[in-house]
Amino acid sequence: MIRFAVLGSGSSGNSYAFTDGVSTLLVDQGFSMVSLERRLSAVDIPLSTVKGLCVTHLHPDHVHGVSVFVKKTGLPVYMNVRAKEKEPVVFDRLRLPDSSLRLVEEEHDFTVGPFSLRCFPTSHDSGGSVGWRISIADHSLMLLTDSGICSEEEMGEARDVEVLFLEANYDTEMLAKGPYPLALKRRIASKWGHLSNDQAVDFLLESGFHGQRVYFIHLSDTNNNPALLANTVESRYHGLFTVCEKGKSYQGCIA
DSSP, X not given: OEEEEEEEOSTTOOEEEEXXXXXXXXXXXXXXXXXXXXXXXXXXXOGGGEEEEEOSXXXXXXXXXXXXXXXXXXXXXXXXXXXXXXXXXXXXXXXXXXXXXXXXXXXXXXXXTTEEEEEEEOOSSSTXXXXXXXXXXXXXXXEEOSOSSOOHHHHHHHTTOSEEEEEOOBOHHHHHHSSSOHHHHHHHHSXXXXXXXXXXXXXXXXXXXXXXXXXXXXXXXXTOOHHHHHHHHHTTOOSOEEEOOTTOOEEEEEO
């Protein structure tokens, strides 16, 4: 059985865990180490089982706790090589030792313990931003967050996975009428920003995703509402889904 958990999702911090009960993989670490350990404990995943950490991109809500994580565990951190090339200042602030850093190419498979991994490019204003496809024991999952548009490649990656973690950051009308400055609204809605609720559902329908469940992640506090998102999804998509609210953990499994 493969278990997984949304340890936290949103502007205050993001982290996701995948485990077979012996080995665990993390994607992103936007929390303090104390918070990460507490969140793992809450879903019965020991920190001692973690074998590595994958990073989607270098914004603080995804990498805030990476440096301390490496200092405490000495575990490897896997990151798209373009993140270091395109964001050298932000990258250097992480102060990752060479012994823990693993720079990987997009669309190249590699393994971490029992996990087979592949990253693919996303469209975001953080250089080298990627999503992740994770395979283990003939099961596959995919995480796509922080991307202003959806590509054919992303749709192809999602088509046959069993569980999909998909950004639904904002409702278009709430963003337009909300309190953010115009420049920030344009950034969020741009090709380098985030996926709206409608874009997320479009992705599901156009990709042909037919897996077990979708977890909608990275909802904005200001420009989205969980009930509104659920209504939008139910009106167009007929599969199983979970809306992940900020501050809450969610878990599931693939038998």
